[in-house]
Amino acid sequence: xxxxxxxxxxxxxxxxxxxxxxxxxxxxxxxxxxxxxxxxxxxxxxxxxxxxxxxxxxxxxxxxxxxxxxxxxxxxxxxxxxxxxxxxxxxxxxxxxxxxxxxxxxxxxxxxxxxxxxxxxxxxxxxxxxxxxxxxxxxxxxxxxxxxxxxxxxxxxxxxxxxxxxxxxxxxxxxxxxxxxxxxxxxxxxxxxxxxxxxxxxxxxxxxxxxxxxxxxxxxxxxxxxxxxxxxxxxxxxxxxxxxxxx
Amino acid sequence: xxxxxxxxxxxxxxxxxxxxxxxxxxxxxxxxxxxxxxxxxxxxxxxxxxxxxxxxxxxxxxxxxxxxxxxxxxxxxxxxxxxxxxxxxxxxxxxxxxxxxxxxxxxxxxxxxxxxxxxxxxxxxxxxxxxxxxxxxxxxxxxxxxxxxxxxxxxxxxxxxxxxxxxxxxxxxxxxxxxxxxxxxxxxxxxxxxxxxxxxxxxxxxxxxxxxxxxxxxxxxxxxxxxxxxxxxxxxxxxxxxxxxxxxxxxxxxxxxxxxxxxxxxxxxxxxxxxxxxxxxxxxxxxxxxxxxxxxxxxxxxxxxxxxxxxxxxxxxxxxxxxxxxxxx
Numbered sequence: 245x246x247x248x249x250x251x252x253x254x255x256x257x258x259x260x261x262x263x264x265x266x267x268x269x270x271x272x273x274x275x276x277x278x279x280x281x282x283x284x285x286x287x288x289x290x291x292x293x294x295x296x297x298x299x300x301x302x303x304x305x306x307x308x309x310x311x312x313x314x315x316x317x318x319x320x321x322x323x324x325x326x327x328x329x330x331x332x333x334x335x336x337x338x339x340x341x342x343x344x345x346x347x348x349x350x351x352x353x354x355x356x357x358x359x360x361x362x363x364x365x366x367x368x369x370x371x372x373x374x375x376x377x378x379x380x381x382x383x384x385x386x387x388x389x390x391x392x393x394x395x396x397x398x399x400x401x402x403x404x405x406x407x408x409x410x411x412x413x414x415x416x417x418x419x420x421x422x423x424x425x426x427x428x429x430x431x432x433x434x435x436x437x438x439x440x441x442x443x444x445x446x447x448x449x450x451x452x453x454x455x456x457x458x459x460x461x462x463x464x465x466x467x468x469x470x471x472x473x474x475x476x477x478x479x480x481x482x483x484x485x486x487x488x489x490x491x
Numbered sequence: 492x493x494x495x496x497x498x499x500x501x502x503x504x505x506x507x508x509x510x511x512x513x514x515x516x517x518x519x520x521x522x523x524x525x526x527x528x529x530x531x532x533x534x535x536x537x538x539x540x541x542x543x544x545x546x547x548x549x550x551x552x553x554x555x556x557x558x559x560x561x562x563x564x565x566x567x568x569x570x571x572x573x574x575x576x577x578x579x580x581x582x583x584x585x586x587x588x589x590x591x592x593x594x595x596x597x598x599x600x601x602x603x604x605x606x607x608x609x610x611x612x613x614x615x616x617x618x619x620x621x622x623x624x625x626x627x628x629x630x631x632x633x634x635x636x637x638x639x640x641x642x643x644x645x646x647x648x649x650x651x652x653x654x655x656x657x658x659x660x661x662x663x664x665x666x667x668x669x670x671x672x673x674x675x676x677x678x679x680x681x682x683x684x685x686x687x688x689x690x691x692x693x694x695x696x697x698x699x700x701x702x703x704x705x706x707x708x709x710x711x712x713x714x715x716x717x718x719x720x721x722x723x724x725x726x727x728x729x730x731x732x733x734x735x736x737x738x739x740x741x742x743x744x745x746x747x748x749x750x751x752x753x754x755x756x757x758x759x760x761x762x763x764x765x766x767x768x769x770x771x772x773x774x775x776x777x778x779x780x781x782x783x784x785x786x787x788x789x790x791x792x793x794x795x796x797x798x799x800x801x802x803x804x805x806x807x808x809x810x811x812x813x814x815x816x817x818x819x820x
Contacts, residue, residue, distance in 0.1 A: 407752055417527050417550075
């Protein structure tokens with residue numbers, strides 16, 4: 245059987261999502277049987293784009309011209325392009341200050357010293373290219389990544405998740421941090437799939453996986469407000485991972 | 492009237508004897524205050540004052556997420572081999588017993604579910620009477636579901652009046668005979684009286700799709716799924732198949748689903764039978780209060796109140812049911 249040819253690329257992000265793949269130590273030998281990691285600069289050098297790919301897994305958002313070029317190049321060469329992690333799907337932490345003056349931000353970070361590269365407002369992948377599938381999370385769960393790869397090996401794309409963090413949290417029979425502890429738990433608005441990783445440890449959901457389909461932001465804001473969290477606070481919390489949250 | 496009686500101070504001795512037969516689970520209040528069905532190991536007493544657990548006992552019969560088939564290219568699809576040791580559930584309220592009765596009708600009917608059937612036959616059910624709180628609705632309308640149990644403890648002064656409901660219950664009474672005595676006591680009507688009423692499966696007119704309440708409920712719902720995940724009779728599940736990395740094996744999984752979720756009524760091609768949440772609320776209401784399919788006319792709601800307790804938006808279908816089903820509180 246032919247091994248699937250993959251490109252694993254990182255744009256503006258922390259490389260944590262790519263690292264997730266390298267952390268699958270137990271599965272790596274099996275993965276190498278099934279996949280050729282042809283372009284994977286984080287793990288193997290030299291890394292040169294060459295020929296076509298069965299799939300490109302891209303971490304991070306785009307904030308520099310050369311990233312946009314690389315993304316377009318990956319799209320042109322790949323059957324499937326997959327957004328890996330919240331930055332690639334929604335913009336993520338790098339897009340936290342979107343909407344503010346770039347000039348002002350540049351001065352705050354670099355002062356008067358010249359900055360070598362041109363940057364622009366960080367954007368999720370889908371604002372530039374067509375994305376075939378997404379795996380959200382900061383970082384995604386290891387199981388999700390392995391499932392994605394197993395799906396690709398079978399010639400299919402992963403099934404979309406339609407439930408929030410609350411659903412998995414209830415299945416775990418956890419104490420509800422929103423209704424019982426009046427904390428700012430973003431579980432009802434956040435895409436599930438993490439197995440309620442934070443609420444399992446009594447930590448309110450931070451919303452790192454971005455919005456769940458059909459979420460009811462309007463009603464949620466009303467409930468948070470009753471618990472003493474005003475709209476500005478809640479929206480600021482939500483936008484740490486997904487700048488697209490709007491009223 | 493002569494009745495079998497077990498004193499409150501013999502509860503621990505009773506559990507000790509039960510543990511000799513099988514693992515015993517009952518309502519346990521955790522350090523976080525949540526009451527869950529969990530193992531009653533030596534020294535842990537069930538919290539019989541708790542009105543309800545967070546998850547109902549359905550979690551023992553249908554696991555939130557479980558493998559239902561395994562595939563290999565050599566052997567094809569095969570049922571997972573699961574050993575099901577006997578388990579005693581202690582302290583089930585009549586609503587939860589009725590909930591199990593409802594699940595039995597679904598999963599042990601014409602085409603029994605093998606996983607459910609194996610787990611169900613391993614279960615011994617010990618019920619206990621209770622006092623409904625403001626969230627309960629078992630007492631509001633008659634249910635045809637029976638609160639069947641192997642043993643039932645009816646709370647009386649100083650202990651419990653104990654009665655058997657099956658040969659398995661008789662066997663347990665034998666195990667308990669040194670701590671059970673016959674007493675002449677006045678036994679109050681127990682809380683099972685809310686169940687087991689014959690309801691004529693009357694044909695009702697179709698629920699009006701244009702009722703403004705469906706949209707009002709949809710607008711107030713966060714879509715978190717808690718209502719059905721914590722419901723003792725909600726048993727909708729999703730079936731997913733995941734391939735193995737070797738490209739030659741797979742597992743087929745079923746996991747709890749919710750009729751208010753986007754993909755619940757979605758079919759191939761992205762079409763959906765119930766595109767918006769208002770339509771889904773009508774569907775949910777119909778199932779809970781009128782039943783459908785082979786269980787048409789049998790309301791699926793056992794009145795445990797969990798959906799109301801766990802809903803972050805405080806949604807309550809009771810006022811609507813009071814009007815549409817002409818229930819007089």
